[in-house]
Amino acid sequence: MKAVGSRLLQLVVLLGTISTTLFLLLRLSGDPAILLAGEGASPETIDAIRADYGFDKSLLQQYLMFLWDIVRLDFGRSLVNSQPALGFVLQYLPSTLHLTFLAVFFNSIIAIPAGVWLGAKPTQRRRKILSTVVSVAQGTPAYVIGLLLIQIFSVWLGWLPSIAGTGTWAWVLPTATLSFALAPNLIRVVAASVEDTTRQDYYRTAKANGAAPNVLLIKHSLPNALLSTTSLLGAQFAFLLSGALITEYIFAWPGLGLILVQSITNLDFPTIQATVFVVAYLVFIVNLLMDQVFRLADPRLRRSQL
Amino acid sequence: MSQELKDQVTPITRRKMFQSKNKSLLTLRISASILGFLFIVALFQPFFYTADPAASDLSLRLQSPSLGGALLGTDALGQDVYSRVIAGFRWSLGIGTVGTLLGCFIGITLGVSAAWNRKRLRIVLSRVIDIGISFPYLIIAVTIVTVVGRGFWPLALTLGLVCWPTIARVVYAETLTLREREYVTAARLFGIGSIRSIFTHILPALRPTIQVVAAFTFAELLIAESGLSFLGLGAPLGTPTWGNMLNESRLYMESAPWMMFGPVTAIILAIFAANLLGEGLNAREQSRSTRVSQ
Numbered sequence: 001m002k003a004v005g006s007r008l009l010q011l012v013v014l015l016g017t018i019s020t021t022l023f024l025l026l027r028l029s030g031d032p033a034i035l036l037a038g039e040g041a042s043p044e045t046i047d048a049i050r051a052d053y054g055f056d057k058s059l060l061q062q063y064l065m066f067l068w069d070i071v072r073l074d075f076g077r078s079l080v081n082s083q084p085a086l087g088f089v090l091q092y093l094p095s096t097l098h099l100t101f102l103a104v105f106f107n108s109i110i111a112i113p114a115g116v117w118l119g120a121k122p123t124q125r126r127r128k129i130l131s132t133v134v135s136v137a138q139g140t141p142a143y144v145i146g147l148l149l150i151q152i153f154s155v156w157l158g159w160l161p162s163i164a165g166t167g168t169w170a171w172v173l174p175t176a177t178l179s180f181a182l183a184p185n186l187i188r189v190v191a192a193s194v195e196d197t198t199r200q201d202y203y204r205t206a207k208a209n210g211a212a213p214n215v216l217l218i219k220h221s222l223p224n225a226l227l228s229t230t231s232l233l234g235a236q237f238a239f240l241l242s243g244a245l246i247t248e249y250i251f252a253w254p255g256l257g258l259i260l261v262q263s264i265t266n267l268d269f270p271t272i273q274a275t276v277f278v279v280a281y282l283v284f285i286v287n288l289l290m291d292q293v294f295r296l297a298d299p300r301l302r303r304s305q306l
Numbered sequence: 307m308s309q310e311l312k313d314q315v316t317p318i319t320r321r322k323m324f325q326s327k328n329k330s331l332l333t334l335r336i337s338a339s340i341l342g343f344l345f346i347v348a349l350f351q352p353f354f355y356t357a358d359p360a361a362s363d364l365s366l367r368l369q370s371p372s373l374g375g376a377l378l379g380t381d382a383l384g385q386d387v388y389s390r391v392i393a394g395f396r397w398s399l400g401i402g403t404v405g406t407l408l409g410c411f412i413g414i415t416l417g418v419s420a421a422w423n424r425k426r427l428r429i430v431l432s433r434v435i436d437i438g439i440s441f442p443y444l445i446i447a448v449t450i451v452t453v454v455g456r457g458f459w460p461l462a463l464t465l466g467l468v469c470w471p472t473i474a475r476v477v478y479a480e481t482l483t484l485r486e487r488e489y490v491t492a493a494r495l496f497g498i499g500s501i502r503s504i505f506t507h508i509l510p511a512l513r514p515t516i517q518v519v520a521a522f523t524f525a526e527l528l529i530a531e532s533g534l535s536f537l538g539l540g541a542p543l544g545t546p547t548w549g550n551m552l553n554e555s556r557l558y559m560e561s562a563p564w565m566m567f568g569p570v571t572a573i574i575l576a577i578f579a580a581n582l583l584g585e586g587l588n589a590r591e592q593s594r595s596t597r598v599s600q
Contacts, residue, residue: 009433010436010437010440013437014440018446022449025453025454026453135581135582135585138525138581139581140574141529141532141533141573141577143533143552144552144570144573144574147552147555147556147559147566150559151563151566154559155559155560238440241442241445245444245448245537246533246536249537260445260448261537261539264448264449264451264452264539265539267452269452272449272452276445276446279442279445283441287440
């Protein structure tokens with residue numbers, strides 16, 4: 001319960017900071033009514049927005065009103081299609097979540113076995129493979145991978161579609177892009193933690209007692225190694241929600257990232273704010289879940305919390 | 307017997323140490339010279355141009371790469387891709403440098419003050435660092451950029467303002483161990499004040515760590531910057547930056563794939579060099595600390 005409380009406090013502080021920053025920046029950068037109305041808006045529209053948002057009141061009053069609206073989860077209406085911003089953003093949530101889960105899933109089934117293979121017997125050659133993979137992949141941003149994949153598989157070979165909404169095959173390239181971007185890091189961490197367990201006392205004892213290599217790996221090494229991997233998976237999930245921003249844009253994927261980019265291009269502030277809040281909330285949920293998974297998986301933690 | 311054993315053992319470990327030290331030095335030298343060269347390109351870019359990067363000639367649009375004409379081809383406006391890639395160096399490396407410096411300043415200030423203080427300030431600051439780390443900072447950067455606008459300084463300062471949590475955490479952890487060292491305690495017992503002790507004892511000892519994080523942060527900011535430009539949120543449209551060029555190339559993937567390869571190579575080269583520098587610095591630091599402990 002204490003963990004939930006501290007995470008909740010984190011969420012509140014984070015959302016408070018973001019919204020206060022946005023509030024101040026919007027007020028500092030000129031007349032917010034003009035900014036909110038967008039370029040080429042008529043004076044009547046600007047006046048209407050000014051009255052609507054209460055820009056004629058004092059700054060403190062405005063701030064309190066603004067916070068109160070946020071507490072009620074009222075972000076205003078989207079300036080593009082005048083739907084309530086939060087509802088509009090939430091429509092796009094499932095498709096982002098779908099992509100994220102697919103990426104995490106494929107990333108795990110590729111990277112965990114690879115990491116275990118590299119870490120279980122750290123020979124010179126395997127180390128070399130590992131460091132090459134990691135250093136090459138670290139230097140390649142996700143969108144470069146995405147563009148190269150499109151160039152190869154859609155343009156040259158013509159095997160796979162590059163745009164969302166064209167059937168099941170449209171999932172392949174975005175998922176592959178995100179998995180490629182995430183796998184090196186996961187491989188590195190899995191390899192390092194598997195290697196680390198082989199140096200532990202309990203592992204040496206089991207080995208001295210004559211446990212078979214497979215038993216050693218599966219029963220003694222993996223459970224502990226995967227424990228530290230869990231926290232990375234959580235961080236990767238959080239990263240995906242922003243890393244998917246660019247990937248979604250490349251593949252015209254109708255998700256939160258695309259909405260964020262579009263609303264920024266249109267200077268649609270209510271939608272921007274709603275999107276940032278939804279992302280922050282998702283990150284909060286993921287962190288909370290990871291805490292719980294950790295406690296369930298690690299008996300030492302469970303005991304210390306009780 | 308022990309003397310004999312020592313004679314056998316010591317040369318081997320020494321040679322091993324020497325090898326690993328040499329190797330990390332080699333990585334360092336290679337990466338530092340690549341990065342140095344890239345910075346020279348950025349500073350003296352006019353000498354590397356083969357054409358004016360802004361000059362467009364529609365009769366030369368979408369030309370494929372050739373040795374006699376445009377080295378890396380031309381884009382949809384007939385601009386020389388090679389010269390625009392060169393022009394992108396100043397933009398990317400400049401933003402990376404400014405952002406990293408600002409991020410280091412914030413991160414070091416927060417990390418050191420969180421670790422030095424034993425009371426409430428530490429709790430508050432370490433919470434702040436935790437929160438900063440848990441949230442994907444690109445989203446915040448994107449949001450701030452919306453309001454402050456596009457351009458070199460808005461982008462550089464925004465990235466600097468959001469990239470500090472990792473730096474702060476590393477500095478925090480390192481300072482926590484440093485402040486328990488004997489010489490720091492001794493200084494305190496001699497009545498040397500906190501501020502002076504931080505500047506004379508902590509910060510110099512933090513330098514190697516900071517160098518490593520700064521190199522990795524620099525690489526990360528290069529990715530973030532080109533990503534934002536790619537989304538059309540970083541550089542003003544038409545500015546020769548790698549992200550912009552990649553974004554423009556998306557429309558011509560079929561007819562002019564070369565528009566993509568120049569900027570992609572430049573991005574990967576710069577990020578790779580910065581990451582390698584970080585790894586080299588890290589390896590050097592580790593080999594140093596093992597030598598000290600031996």
